[in-house]
Amino acid sequence: KAGVTQTPRYLIKTRGQQVTLSCSPISGHRSVSWYQQTPGQGLQFLFEYFSETQRNKGNFPGRFSGRQFSNSRSEMNVSTLELGDSALYLCASSLASPRTQYFGPGTRLTVL
């Protein structure tokens, strides 16, 4: 099976702009989780979607949002970008529960 894919791989934006990142899970996987990873930091959980519904949410401001489509593909959106949003954004897919997660390569977002 093809692995988890994320597009784009790299992105440069300026403060105040908005950005949309995409994640295609492994075929048959219905759960998609999103994480923010900054240099030297761990995996900060953003949210998890299952069957087009947000099932869990981390402690991020409302500028961070997401959605999942009927084919399980997921997008996350960050509005009004801030310098501190510069990070690697990882998505991970799972069959049903988010316990055994398969990560994508990530999207590296740079905010100037």
Add this chain to the structure above:
Amino acid sequence: GENVEQHPSTLSVQEGDSAVIKCTYSDSASNYFPWYKQELGKRPQLIIDIRSNVGEKKDQRIAVTLNKTAKHFSLHITETQPEDSAVYFCAASKDSNYQLIWGAGTKLIIKP
């Protein structure tokens, strides 16, 4: 809510020696404990996991032990090799929502 603490944050060992990384969790209902390895510039990957009905699990040079009474679990790597250099993350979850709660990560350095 659930909290997972991981120690040490950095571990440097001589090639061939053993490495031990420890995690403690706060929610006694947690019953699934995976370990992920993230090599530099790559995505996290599951390397081993353990469920609460098992006290120890081994896979070649790596093993995980679980002490439910003390609420801690550890990753053991024997005969360390250069390719073991990476950041290791532990996590915990429970049946009620399956959401993984992550430790902060341990950077393992293998000295030649």
